[in-house]
Amino acid sequence: MNRRYVVRRLLQVLPAVASILVVTFAVVHAAPGDPVVAVAGESGDEEYYAFMREKFGLDRPLLTQFWTYSTNVLRGDLGVSFVQSQSVVALIAERVPATLLLMGSALVVSTVGGVLLGAMAARRPFGPFDLGVSTGALIGYALPSFWLAQLAMLTIAFRTGWFPIQGMTDARASYTGLAHWADVAHHMVLPSLVLAASEIALITRIARTGILAEMDSDYVRVAQAKGLSPTGALVHHALRNALLPVVTVVGTRIGFLFSGAVLVETVFGWPGLGRLVLSAAQTRDHPLLLGMVLLVAFSLVLANLVTDLIYARVDPRIRYR
Amino acid sequence: MRKHVTVAALAMMLVATACGGGGDDTPDAQSGPTTSAAPVRGGTLVVAISSDPGSLNPAVTSNGGVHTASEPMFNGLVGWGTDGKPTPELAESWTIEGNGTAYRFALRQGVKWHDGRDFTSDDVKFSFERALLRLHARTQASLGSANVTIETPDPRTVIFRFPQPYAPLLQQLNVTEAPIIPKHVYEGCSDLATVAGCPANKTPVGTGPFKLDSYTIQEIKMSKNPDYFRPGLPYLDGLVQRVIPDQGTQLLALENKEIDWVGSVPGADIERIKANRAIETATAPRGSGGGNCTLSVAFNMKPPAARTPFFTELRTRQAFWHAVNREQAFRTVSFNQGKVAPAPINSSIAFASAPGLPLPNFDVNRAKTLLDQVGWKDEGGGARVARGVPNVPDGTRFEIDWHGFAGDQTTYGEQLRGQLRDVGIVLQVKTEDNATFSANVFRNREFDTAVVSYCHGDDPEIGFRRTVDSRQISATAFSNGAGYSNPEVDALLDRGAREPDPAKRTPIYRELQQILVRDLPYVWLTESASLRAYNANCTGFNHQNTGLFAEAASCRK
Numbered sequence: 001m002n003r004r005y006v007v008r009r010l011l012q013v014l015p016a017v018a019s020i021l022v023v024t025f026a027v028v029h030a031a032p033g034d035p036v037v038a039v040a041g042e043s044g045d046e047e048y049y050a051f052m053r054e055k056f057g058l059d060r061p062l063l064t065q066f067w068t069y070s071t072n073v074l075r076g077d078l079g080v081s082f083v084q085s086q087s088v089v090a091l092i093a094e095r096v097p098a099t100l101l102l103m104g105s106a107l108v109v110s111t112v113g114g115v116l117l118g119a120m121a122a123r124r125p126f127g128p129f130d131l132g133v134s135t136g137a138l139i140g141y142a143l144p145s146f147w148l149a150q151l152a153m154l155t156i157a158f159r160t161g162w163f164p165i166q167g168m169t170d171a172r173a174s175y176t177g178l179a180h181w182a183d184v185a186h187h188m189v190l191p192s193l194v195l196a197a198s199e200i201a202l203i204t205r206i207a208r209t210g211i212l213a214e215m216d217s218d219y220v221r222v223a224q225a226k227g228l229s230p231t232g233a234l235v236h237h238a239l240r241n242a243l244l245p246v247v248t249v250v251g252t253r254i255g256f257l258f259s260g261a262v263l264v265e266t267v268f269g270w271p272g273l274g275r276l277v278l279s280a281a282q283t284r285d286h287p288l289l290l291g292m293v294l295l296v297a298f299s300l301v302l303a304n305l306v307t308d309l310i311y312a313r314v315d316p317r318i319r320y321r
Numbered sequence: 322m323r324k325h326v327t328v329a330a331l332a333m334m335l336v337a338t339a340c341g342g343g344g345d346d347t348p349d350a351q352s353g354p355t356t357s358a359a360p361v362r363g364g365t366l367v368v369a370i371s372s373d374p375g376s377l378n379p380a381v382t383s384n385g386g387v388h389t390a391s392e393p394m395f396n397g398l399v400g401w402g403t404d405g406k407p408t409p410e411l412a413e414s415w416t417i418e419g420n421g422t423a424y425r426f427a428l429r430q431g432v433k434w435h436d437g438r439d440f441t442s443d444d445v446k447f448s449f450e451r452a453l454l455r456l457h458a459r460t461q462a463s464l465g466s467a468n469v470t471i472e473t474p475d476p477r478t479v480i481f482r483f484p485q486p487y488a489p490l491l492q493q494l495n496v497t498e499a500p501i502i503p504k505h506v507y508e509g510c511s512d513l514a515t516v517a518g519c520p521a522n523k524t525p526v527g528t529g530p531f532k533l534d535s536y537t538i539q540e541i542k543m544s545k546n547p548d549y550f551r552p553g554l555p556y557l558d559g560l561v562q563r564v565i566p567d568q569g570t571q572l573l574a575l576e577n578k579e580i581d582w583v584g585s586v587p588g589a590d591i592e593r594i595k596a597n598r599a600i601e602t603a604t605a606p607r608g609s610g611g612g613n614c615t616l617s618v619a620f621n622m623k624p625p626a627a628r629t630p631f632f633t634e635l636r637t638r639q640a641f642w643h644a645v646n647r648e649q650a651f652r653t654v655s656f657n658q659g660k661v662a663p664a665p666i667n668s669s670i671a672f673a674s675a676p677g678l679p680l681p682n683f684d685v686n687r688a689k690t691l692l693d694q695v696g697w698k699d700e701g702g703g704a705r706v707a708r709g710v711p712n713v714p715d716g717t718r719f720e721i722d723w724h725g726f727a728g729d730q731t732t733y734g735e736q737l738r739g740q741l742r743d744v745g746i747v748l749q750v751k752t753e754d755n756a757t758f759s760a761n762v763f764r765n766r767e768f769d770t771a772v773v774s775y776c777h778g779d780d781p782e783i784g785f786r787r788t789v790d791s792r793q794i795s796a797t798a799f800s801n802g803a804g805y806s807n808p809e810v811d812a813l814l815d816r817g818a819r820e821p822d823p824a825k826r827t828p829i830y831r832e833l834q835q836i837l838v839r840d841l842p843y844v845w846l847t848e849s850a851s852l853r854a855y856n857a858n859c860t861g862f863n864h865q866n867t868g869l870f871a872e873a874a875s876c877r878k
Contacts, residue, residue, distance in 0.1 A: 032757045032760060032761070034756060034759070034760045034764065035756065049796070080518075083375060084375045084376075085518035085522075086518075094538060095538060150569060153570065153573055154573070157573075157577070158573055158576065158577055161577070164574075164577070164579055165570060165573045165574045165577050165579055166563075166565050166570050166571075166573075166574045166579065167539060167540075167563060167565070167574075167579070168539055169539070170579075171365075171367040171540060171561050171563045171579065171580065172365050172367060172561070266566050266567055267567050267569075267570060268570065269539075269563070269564060269565040269566065269567070269570055269574075271537070271538040271539035271564065275373070275538075275564075275566060278566075279372065279373070282754045282755070282756070283755075283756060284756045
């Protein structure tokens with residue numbers, strides 16, 4: 001892994017994030033609705049609004065506001081939420097673990113599960129298993145996650161009682177240590193499966209196609225001619241090369257996974273970032289909303305970098321300079 | 322009727338509870354309609370709330386989310402029973418002096434804040450002067466504009482003085498309208514600059530039956546206040562408020578016994594919930610956003626100059642009324658929860674509401690005739706066209722917008738859209754969130770019709786005055802949305818507020834509503850009610866007092 005390459009890529013992040021910042025800032029300020037009115041709720045008169053506007057700096061020209069905000073961001077200060085009067089960094093940090101847990105487990109489940117299903121389907125292309133998996137993948141990819149979430153609640157959680165309907169922990173118990181994590185894991189099964197569903201579907205399709213293409217290439221045929229079983233050739237030779245497109249897709253799906261998490265968290269009452277971004281948008285909480293967008297933009301760019309680095313690990317022919 | 326405990330029955334039982342025994346508030350008289358055994362002590366009640374309130378200080382806002390979450394930890398001076406009589410809370414007794422210009426309260430002895438300090442009259446003065454009168458919207462609008470001054474001659478006495486007689490004070494002192502907060506905790510954050518960021522907003526100290534254990538993004542955990550001033554209460558050891566944004570999820574969690582209490586069941590789910598034998602239901606006319614809410618359609622009678630003044634003409638408003646079938650919309654949208662509004666003032670304020678006044682009935686032909694007379698001509702092709710309508714350029718099509726929140730408010734819009742199309746009015750429903758709605762309707766007045774849930778509270782002064790008082794046409798959200806201005810109405814509102822004798826207030830409010838029914842600044846659609854649903858093992862809830870709903874609740878194991 002080349003250090004100079006990593007540094008250069010990280011520097012490329014800056015213009016990307018900067019332009020995202022400009023666009024989001026403009027969009028947030030152009031949106032109808034006034035954060036000051038949202039903060040004041042039912043109370044408040046013109047005097048109060050003017051006071052709040054001055055306090056938040058909303059009375060200054062837009063360019064000045066943007067300059068103040070971006071210089072603060074460069075210093076690592078994302079400002080203070082209008083509504084919650086708490087630092088945006090703290091508000092986000094408080095909720096990141098819950099969302100990371102959900103997204104992380106969904107990512108693992110969908111990648112491992114997708115590759116596995118894809119590989120099994122590719123062993124006998126157009127056989128009954130392949131047809132079943134392909135059809136299922138198509139349906140899974142098409143289903144909206146909030147609907148799937150409600151379906152899962154009704155059919156799995158409610159009918160069988162195997163899993164809880166909502167939350168991250170049991171509201172009545174106060175577990176500690178290992179029991180606490182077992183409780184969290186129990187609560188996490190359904191939301192992470194629902195979040196993973198469309199990703200599994202996509203990755204299954206891509207893994208299957210990739211493996212089929214590789215199984216048709218000369219080196220796999222040679223391996224089989226030398227006596228390797230089809231499964232052996234798949235696992236030891238074709239799979240690694242077929243993983244390249246999978247890695248690409250997983251890297252670019254982080255953003256989609258996040259937007260899925262917003263919905264899934266709301267339906268399952270999961271206390272993560274999703275609910276925060278929703279309420280920030282509803283109350284026109286500019287600093288909080290911008291902070292969230294920055295976070296997502298930054299993680300997307302970072303995910304792309306990691307994807308490229310993983311390429312080099314998977315395929316030794318790829319080198320970065 | 323086993324499952325459907327009516328509010329009246331519960332309220333009677335609870336009033337009996339609050340004033341039971343020798344008037345010393347012992348809970349001995351406690352006996353629910355579903356159980357005659359002594360209440361079970363202990364256990365935790367898990368309640369669903371829809372959003373993380375962000376703050377737990379009810380004195381500086383009238384926001385419903387903040388109030389729902391925080392009220393169990395606080396008290397008002399005076400509670401409010403369904404028999405229309407105030408009940409003692411932090412104030413033990415009171416006398417009205419000077420024909421209603423002064424109210425003297427004797428505070429309860431020995432009440433302690435959750436941090437162990439004594440509750441005194443200084444706390445009351447502080448709560449009103451530094452928080453409620455400045456930042457609690459309804460209290461600011463009503464008590465604030467009555468120019469109240471508060472005196473504390475000694476630690477046990479509070480006197481409210483008014484320049485003119487002020488009738489509705491006792492109705493405005495419960496934990497929803499006027500929660501009392503401790504001076505020593507909130508003193509450092511009592512001005513506009515610091516109140517929002519006050520650390521105590523997240524670590525509240527009150528006098529209420531429950532005190533805070535922890536406040537996380539997932540839930541607010543409270544435990545029993547062992548020093549609560551009503552001996553023996555609360556029965557529960559703990560109260561957990563769990564944030565579950567989705568209403569469907571809340572109900573499933575209740576059915577799955579993960580939680581015990583849901584504050585409001587959506588119309589479509591009512592039958593299913595009522596059929597569940599493990600769940601009890603009760604109708605309540607209030608939530609923590611204030612009680613006795615009337616869903617009202619505001620006509621924009623004061624649009625900006627560049628906007629077509631569709632509704633400045635009375636006959637056009639009459640035509641709109643005649644075109645609307647309120648009964649049908651009520652059945653389809655509200656699933657018979659609450660009732661079709663019988664009068665401008667909510668019928669739960671029995672002494673003030675004037676039923677039987679001639680509100681325009683559903684009459685399509687009458688609507689069409691009126692529109693023709695005004696100059697709105699049916700030229701085929703949907704919307705009518707202006708031909709000689711006063712202040713409206715000829716050729717203007719009768720196409721109007723309808724602003725409202727997502728949910729019932731826009732569902733009513735969809736319902737009424739079909740009805741209005743039949744008379745040649747084309748309605749476009751605009752679903753907006755609070756920020757957009759407040760800006761469009763109250764601040765900029767860029768709307769034709771807007772649907773608002775105005776909560777009238779227990780007195781017309783609390784939540785009704787603002788809807789029709791011309792001095793409350795302002796950018797303040799949920800003020801006089803219609804922009805209706807009538808000096809006669811203003812004068813009657815003032816007279817009603819100053820008349821200390823309730824019996825003499827009734828004819829004043831009747832006269833007021835006669836004028837309103839003539840002028841029709843709003844369509845008063847529906848008086849809302851919410852259906853509470855809770856674990857059938859639990860009993861003793863007070864559905865009238867949202868803040869202290871679980872004060873005397875208990876759950877069988």
